[in-house]
Each structure stands twice: as C-alpha cells, then as structure tokens.
Amino acid sequence: MTGVDLGSEEFAAGVRADLARVEQVIADGIAEANGCVIEEALHLFEAGGKRFRPMFTLLSGRIAGSPSDQVITAAAAMELTHLATLYHDDVMDEADARRGAPSANARWGNSIAILAGDFLFAKASGFGADLGPRAVGVIAKCFGELVTGQMLELKGAGDSDPVQHYLDTIWGKTASLIATCGLLGALHGGASEELAQRMYRIGDAIGMAFQISDDIIDISSVAQQSGKTPGTDLREGVWTLPVLHALRDPGPDGDRLREILVGPVTDDALVAEAIELLGRSEGMKQARVTLEGYADTARSELAQLPESEARRALESLVTFTVARLG
Numbered sequence: 001m002t003g004v005d006l007g008s009e010e011f012a013a014g015v016r017a018d019l020a021r022v023e024q025v026i027a028d029g030i031a032e033a034n035g036c037v038i039e040e041a042l043h044l045f046e047a048g049g050k051r052f053r054p055m056f057t058l059l060s061g062r063i064a065g066s067p068s069d070q071v072i073t074a075a076a077a078m079e080l081t082h083l084a085t086l087y088h089d090d091v092m093d094e095a096d097a098r099r100g101a102p103s104a105n106a107r108w109g110n111s112i113a114i115l116a117g118d119f120l121f122a123k124a125s126g127f128g129a130d131l132g133p134r135a136v137g138v139i140a141k142c143f144g145e146l147v148t149g150q151m152l153e154l155k156g157a158g159d160s161d162p163v164q165h166y167l168d169t170i171w172g173k174t175a176s177l178i179a180t181c182g183l184l185g186a187l188h189g190g191a192s193e194e195l196a197q198r199m200y201r202i203g204d205a206i207g208m209a210f211q212i213s214d215d216i217i218d219i220s221s222v223a224q225q226s227g228k229t230p231g232t233d234l235r236e237g238v239w240t241l242p243v244l245h246a247l248r249d250p251g252p253d254g255d256r257l258r259e260i261l262v263g264p265v266t267d268d269a270l271v272a273e274a275i276e277l278l279g280r281s282e283g284m285k286q287a288r289v290t291l292e293g294y295a296d297t298a299r300s301e302l303a304q305l306p307e308s309e310a311r312r313a314l315e316s317l318v319t320f321t322v323a324r325l326g
Contacts, residue, residue: 003324005316011309015058018067018075022054025076029123040108040116041123044083047101053181054079056206056317060185060199062310070131070188077127077139078181080120085146085177087117092154093236135184142180149173162244167208175207198301202314205298209321212291215240217324219278231271237264241290246283253277295322 006012030041054075061071089095090103091110097103105113121143128139149172157165182203186196218233219242233240239247239261246257260274278284298318305311 003320004313006313007309011313014067015055015062015313018058018072019051019054021072022051022058022075022079025072025127026080029076029080029127033119037116037119040104040112041119043101043104043107043116044086044098047098051079052210053082053178056178056203056314057181057185059310059313059317060182060191060203061189063199063305063308063314064186064189064191064195066189068188068190071185073127073130074135074184074188075181077124077131077135078177078184080124080127081139081142081146082177084117084120084124085150085173087113087120088150091117092150131184131188134187138180138184142176145172145176147172149176162239163241166239166241166244170208170211171204174211175204178207178210179203195305198304202298202301205294205301206314206318206321209291209294209298209318212241212287212294213321213324216242216284216287216291219243219275220284231265231275234261234265234271234274240287242278242281242283242287244283245286246278246281249282253281257281291322 006015026045027042030038030045033041057075057078058067058071061067061074086098087104090098091105091113094105095103096106103113104116108116125136125139128135149169152165152169152172179200180203182199182201183196186199191199215233217230218240219230234243243257243261246254247261248254249257257274257277260270260277265271265274295318299315302311302315302318
C-alpha cells in the first residue's frame with residue numbers, strides 16, 4: 001500500500017514477493033473453474049485494489065516466524081472473501097462502477113454478479129479447507145459476521161442508539177474480516193494462541209480505524225488526496241459517524257443539517273453546504289477522537305509484540321490510517 005513503510009528493502013521485497021504469490025494462487029484457483037464462471041469471477045480481481053487484507057495477513061504471519069505456504073493460502077482466502085462481498089455490495093447498492101471499471105452487476109446483471117460473488121466465497125472456503133478444521137470454522141464465523149454487518153446496515157438503527165448501531169455495523173462489514181486476517185495469518189505463521197488472539201485484536205482495531213477514517217475522508221473535501229468524490233455517502237443517504245454526531249448538535253448548524261439530511265442528498269449545492277457544516281462541526285471532532293482511540297488501541301497491542309520489521313510495518317500502517325486525513 002502506498003504510504004505504508006515496509007522497512008528495509010529486503011523485507012519489503014519479501015512482502016511484495018509474497019503478495020505476488022497470493023495473486024497467483026487466486027488467479028490459478030479461479031482458472032480451475034468451469035469456463036462459464038472465469039471471466040466474471042476475475043472481473044474485480046483484475047481491476048486491482050490496495051490488497052490491504054492479504055498484506056495484513058502476510059505481516060501477521062511474519063510476526064510469528066517465516067512466511068509459509070499456509071500463510072499464502074490464508075491470505076488468498078481472505079482476499080477472495082473480500083472480493084465476494086464487493087460483488088454483493090454492488091448489487092445491493094445498485095453501483096455502476098467499482099475500482100475504475102464497470103461493476104459486475106452493471107455489466108452482466110444482478111443474478112450473474114451474485115453468483116460470481118457466491119463462487120468466490122466457495123473458493124475461499126476451499127482454501128480454508130486446505131488449512132484445516134480450525135480455519136474452516138474461523139472463516140465460517142467471519143462469513144456470518146460479514147452478513148450480519150450488512151443486515152444491520154440494511155435494517156437501520158430503528159430504536160437503538162444510532163452511533164452504537166454504526167459501530168456494530170462497521171465492525172461486521174469491515175473490522176471482522178481484518179481481525180480474521182490477523183488471526184489466520186498468525187496461526188499459520190506458527191504463532192501461539194495468545195499471539196494469534198493479539199493479532200485478532202490488532203486487526204479489529206485497525207479495521208475500525210480504517211473504516212472511520214474512510215468515512216471522515218468522504219466528507220472532508222480532500223478529493224485530490226483521496227481520489228474520492230466528497231459527499232458520496234451523503235448522496236446515498238448513508239449517515240456515518242461524523243454525521244451522526246453532528247446531527248445531535250443543538251445549535252443552528254445542527255438545525256440546518258437536520259433540514260438537509262432527511263434522506264439522500266442529490267442537489268450539488270446542498271451536498272456542498274452539508275460538507276461545509278460538517279467540516280466545522282463538533283461531530284467531525286468527535287469522530288476523529290473515536291478514530292484516534294482505535295488507533296491507540298492498535299498501537300498499545302503492537303507495543304506488546306517483540307521488536308521486528310513486521311511490527312514496525314504494522315505500526316506504519318496505523319500511522320498511515322490516521323495521517324491520510326491530513
């Protein structure tokens with residue numbers, strides 16, 4: 001990932017080589033399928049991406065010892081799981097594009113996109129089976145958490161606290177998978193159960209921090225740095241942590257936000273006004289405090305690990321997660 005310091009050239013080259021192996025394992029696994037599936041299943045994989053989840057899996061494996069074929073397999077399973085969720089997310093969001101390319105649902109229709117996602121879930125399960133019964137159970141549990149997070153988002157907060165509902169949702173949709181990357185990478189790198197559980201907690205905290213930072217970036221008008229168009233969530237009627245806090249503001253800015261944010265905001269001028277109000281709101285400050293809290297949790301857990309290049313790379317990842325807000 002750009003912005004993350006992988007340390008010495010030797011260590012960085014090793015991580016890059018392992019990532020290339022993960023990519024080859026995924027490509028070979030999909031290529032074994034019936035020809036009617038291959039193009040659609042490769043669609044998002046070939047579009048690229050940050051490969052954050054396999055990298056975190058690989059670094060977790062290196063925390064415990066040397067890279068192994070099992071860590072490569074675990075990283076492939078985690079990236080396939082992530083890719084599968086993207087196919088399903090795009091269907092539910094009626095998205096037209098993903099990673100700079102037409103989404104699978106836009107190109108082939110919803111049914112094909114759903115089946116392609118299901119196929120990738122199946123391949124991830126197959127890789128899990130290669131790792132043994134423990135991995136099968138861990139991956140199955142993660143599948144359930146991912147689905148639960150998506151269900152929480154679709155059903156909404158209802159009578160529950162909106163902020164807690166948001167945190168529960170992003171844990172299910174984002175952090176649970178990154179936590180699982182840490183657990184599987186460590187276990188198959190030869191870690192003790194205690195160390196593997198620590199890597200799970202580190203992945204949990206980093207996943208929460210990363211999602212909150214993404215949500216802050218969406219309304220912080222830094223399109224040139226992030227490559228994203230500010231206000232995407234507002235246009236979709238998705239209220240993230242800074243918005244939820246800002247909507248509780250009893251002052252005039254809060255009143256105006258409550259007038260604007262009654263549903264998806266399609267008017268460009270209103271989106272711009274909402275972004276301006278949110279940028280100076282206490283809600284933005286509170287969201288940053290929460291983000292820093294998760295980052296501090298990750299740093300505290302990392303500090304308990306032996307000094308190593310893998311630990312330093314993970315510390316750099318945490319720093320990057322916060323620093324990219326500007």
